Amino acid sequence: MIAHLPGLQVHLPVLQVIVPLMAAPICLFLKRAHLVWLFALITSGLTFVISVLLLQQVLTSGVISYELGGWQAPWGIEYRIDKLNAFVLLIITSISTVVLFAAQTSIEKEIPKSKHTFFYILYLLSLTGMLGIVATGDAFNVFVFLEISSLSAYALIAMGKDRRALWAAYQYLIMGTIGATFILIGIGLMYQMTGTLNMADLSKRLPEVAQTRTVFTAFAFVIVGVCLKLALFPLHLWLPNAYAYAPSIVTTFFAATATKVAIYLLIRFTFTIFGLSFSFTTIPLQTLFMALGLAGIFIASTSAIYQNNIKLLFAYSSIAQIGYMIVGFSISSVTGLTATLLHMFNHALMKSAIFLALGAVMYRLGNVQLSSFHGLGRQMPLTMAAIVIGGLSLIGVPLTVGFVSKWYLLLALLEQGWWPVAVLILLGSVLAVIYVWRLVEVAYFKEPLSDQVPVKEAPMFFIIPIWTLIIANIYFGIDTRLSVEVAQAAAMSLFGVTP
Amino acid sequence: MLMGLFNHWVVIALMMIGLYIVIAHGNLIKKIVGLTLFQTSVFIFYISMAKVNGGTAPILADDIIVYSNPLPHVLILTAIVVGIATTALALSLVVRIKETYGSIEEENIQHQDNQAFEQSNSQNGSNAPKGSKQEKQA
Numbered sequence: 001m002i003a004h005l006p007g008l009q010v011h012l013p014v015l016q017v018i019v020p021l022m023a024a025p026i027c028l029f030l031k032r033a034h035l036v037w038l039f040a041l042i043t044s045g046l047t048f049v050i051s052v053l054l055l056q057q058v059l060t061s062g063v064i065s066y067e068l069g070g071w072q073a074p075w076g077i078e079y080r081i082d083k084l085n086a087f088v089l090l091i092i093t094s095i096s097t098v099v100l101f102a103a104q105t106s107i108e109k110e111i112p113k114s115k116h117t118f119f120y121i122l123y124l125l126s127l128t129g130m131l132g133i134v135a136t137g138d139a140f141n142v143f144v145f146l147e148i149s150s151l152s153a154y155a156l157i158a159m160g161k162d163r164r165a166l167w168a169a170y171q172y173l174i175m176g177t178i179g180a181t182f183i184l185i186g187i188g189l190m191y192q193m194t195g196t197l198n199m200a201d202l203s204k205r206l207p208e209v210a211q212t213r214t215v216f217t218a219f220a221f222v223i224v225g226v227c228l229k230l231a232l233f234p235l236h237l238w239l240p241n242a243y244a245y246a247p248s249i250v251t252t253f254f255a256a257t258a259t260k261v262a263i264y265l266l267i268r269f270t271f272t273i274f275g276l277s278f279s280f281t282t283i284p285l286q287t288l289f290m291a292l293g294l295a296g297i298f299i300a301s302t303s304a305i306y307q308n309n310i311k312l313l314f315a316y317s318s319i320a321q322i323g324y325m326i327v328g329f330s331i332s333s334v335t336g337l338t339a340t341l342l343h344m345f346n347h348a349l350m351k352s353a354i355f356l357a358l359g360a361v362m363y364r365l366g367n368v369q370l371s372s373f374h375g376l377g378r379q380m381p382l383t384m385a386a387i388v389i390g391g392l393s394l395i396g397v398p399l400t401v402g403f404v405s406k407w408y409l410l411l412a413l414l415e416q417g418w419w420p421v422a423v424l425i426l427l428g429s430v431l432a433v434i435y436v437w438r439l440v441e442v443a444y445f446k447e448p449l450s451d452q453v454p455v456k457e458a459p460m461f462f463i464i465p466i467w468t469l470i471i472a473n474i475y476f477g478i479d480t481r482l483s484v485e486v487a488q489a490a491a492m493s494l495f496g497v498t499p
Numbered sequence: 500m501l502m503g504l505f506n507h508w509v510v511i512a513l514m515m516i517g518l519y520i521v522i523a524h525g526n527l528i529k530k531i532v533g534l535t536l537f538q539t540s541v542f543i544f545y546i547s548m549a550k551v552n553g554g555t556a557p558i559l560a561d562d563i564i565v566y567s568n569p570l571p572h573v574l575i576l577t578a579i580v581v582g583i584a585t586t587a588l589a590l591s592l593v594v595r596i597k598e599t600y601g602s603i604e605e606e607n608i609q610h611q612d613n614q615a616f617e618q619s620n621s622q623n624g625s626n627a628p629k630g631s632k633q634e635k636q637a
Contacts, residue, residue, distance in 0.1 A: 140574055147581045154588055163599040164615070167608055170592045174521060177534055177585050184541055184578065191571070192548050308619065369619060 080137030182225030230262030233296030248359030296323030360458035375448030
C-alpha cells in the first residue's frame with residue numbers, strides 16, 4: 001500500500017524510525033493490554049514492510065540518501081540507507097514482529113498486569129533506537145539512538161520477575177553507559193579533527209589527518225565502546241545475567257537484535273568511517289580481533305556447558321556466536337565479511353527461535369532449570385523439537401542456516417590459508433554439540449521426575465512464531481539465494497568492489 | 500603549552516576519577532556518582548572544543564564577527580539530557596535493589612546471588628532426594 005503513494009516513498013528512511021517512535025506514546029492512551037499488544041504488533045509489522053521496501057529500493061536503485069528537514073547533507077542530519085543498512089534493518093524488524101506475536105501470552109505470566117502498557121512502550125522505544133542507529137548517517141545521531149535503545153533495554157531487563165534481573169540491569173547500565181560515553185569521546189575527537197559529524201563526510205576527511213595521535217585515540221575509544229556494546233570477550237560480563245533474568249520476550253528480542261546492531265556499528269566505523277587501510281593496516285586490528293574472537297568462542301562455549309539454567313546456557317552460547325562473527329570480520333576479506341553478515345542474519349533466526357521456545361517452557365513450568373526439562377520431549381513435543389532444530393542450527397548441521405554461515409566462514413579462512421583457525425572453528429562447534437546434547441539428553445532420554453506435574457504443549461501464540469522461525473531456519477539453510485546474495489552485495493560494496 | 504590545555508587536563512583528571520570510582524567502589528550510589536563525573540568530563544571536553552579565541556556566545560548581533568562554535572554546545576545539551584535520564588534510571592534501579600536485596604553494597608548483593616545460584620545448582624545437579632535439599636537449607 002505504501003509503495004503506491006509516491007509522496008511517502010521518498011520518506012521511507014525516516015518513516016522507518018519515526019513510526020515506532022510515534023507509536024510508543026500512543027500506547028499510553030490505549031487502555032486495554034490486548035489492544036496495546038495489537039497496536040505494537042501492527043506498528044512493528046509496518047516497520048517490517050518499510051524495511052522490505054527499503055531493501056527493494058536499495059537493490060534496484062542504489063544508495064538512498066535522505067536529508068532530515070531538508071537540510072543539506074554535511075550540515076544537516078542525513079539518513080543513509082545502503083545495502084548493509086537495509087539488510088540489518090530487515091533483520092531487526094522481522095525478528096521484532098515475529099517475537100511480538102507471542103508477547104502478550106508470555107508477559108501475562110512474567111510481568112504484573114499494571115506494567116503491560118509500559119512494557120510495550122519500552123519495547124517500541126528500544127526498537128526505535130536500534131532502527132535509528134542503523135538508519136542514520138550521522139555519527140552523533142548514533143550516540144543518541146544508542147542511548148534510546150539502551151535506556152529502554154535496562155528498564156525492560158529490570159522487569160524480570162527474578163530479583164537478579166535488577167542487579168543484572170544495574171550492571172548492564174554501568175557497563176553500557178561507559179561504552180556509550182566512550183563512543184561519545186571518540187566522536188568528539190573525530191569532530192575536533194575534521195569539523196564534521198556526517199559519516200560520508202568523515203570518511204573523506206579522516207584520511208588527511210589519519211596519522212595523528214588524536215585520530216588514533218578516537219579510534220581506540222570508539223572500538224572499545226562498540227565492543228562493550230557487542231559483548232566481545234572479555235567485555236561480555238554484563239550479557240549472561242542480563243539475558244538470563246530478563247523476561248523471555250525481552251531476552252528473545254535482544255539476543256536476536258541488540259548485539260547485531262553493535263556489530264553493524266563496528267563494521268560501519270571500521271570500514272566506512274575510518275576506512276579499511278587505516279583500520280586493518282595502520283592498526284593491528286586483525287590479530288587482536290582474531291584472538292579475542294577465538295578466545296570468546298572457546299571460553300564462552302565451555303562456560304555454557306556448565307550451566308544448569310538453560311537461558312544462561314544459551315546466553316553464553318550467544319557470546320560464542322559473537323566470536324564467530326568477529327572472526328569473520330577480522331579476516332577482512334569479502335568472503336569473511338559475507339560470513340559475518342550471514343551469521344548476523346542466521347544467528348538472529350536461530351537464537352530467537354530457541355529463546356522463544358524457552359519462553360514457552362517458562363510459560364508452562366515457571367522456570368528453565370535443566371532439571372525441569374526431564375521428559376519434556378514427550379510433554380511439549382513441538383516446543384522441544386524447535387529447540388533441538390535450533391540447537392542443530394547452532395552447531396552448524398547441514399540443511400540449517402548455521403551450516404551456511406559456518407561454511408562461508410571456513411571458505412574465507414581457507415582462502416587466506418589460515419587452516420589452523422579453521423580447525424579451531426570446527427572444534428568450537430564440537431563444544432556446541434556438548435551443550436546442546438546435555439539438554440536433549442534430559443528432555444528426551446530421561447523419565448519425568450516423580451514430583452513433576454505433567455504439562456501441556458505451549459499455546460498457539462507461542463507455537464506459531466516459534467515454528468515460523470524454525471521454518472525460516474531450514475528454508476534459508478536450503479535456499480540461500482536471498483540471504484547470501486544480499487550479504488555478498490553488502491560486503492562487496494563495503495570493500496568498494498563492483499560485482 | 501601546559502596552561503593552554505588546562506581544560507583538557509581537567510577533563511582527563513575528572514574522567515579518571517570518575518572511572519576509578521565506578522570500578523573501585525562497592526556502594527551502588529557511589530558508582531552512580533562516579534559515572535556522572537565520568538560523563539560530565541566528556542561534556543566539558545566538548546564545550547572546551549567549541550571555544551574560539553576571541554569569540555563570544557553564538558548569538559547573532561551586528562557588531563560581532565567571531566563566535567564560538569555553537570554545534571558542540573547543542574550536542575552536549577542532548578548528551579546532558581541523556582545523562583540525566585541515565586542517572587534517574589540508575590537511581591530508581593538502586594531503590595528497587597535496596598527493596599529486594601536489603602542492601603546497596605555490591606559485595607553483599609553478589610554474595611546473596613551466589614548463594615541462590617549454588618542452591619539452584621545443587622538442586623539440579625543431582626536428582627537428589629528431598630531430604631538432602633532440606634538439610635542444606637537448614
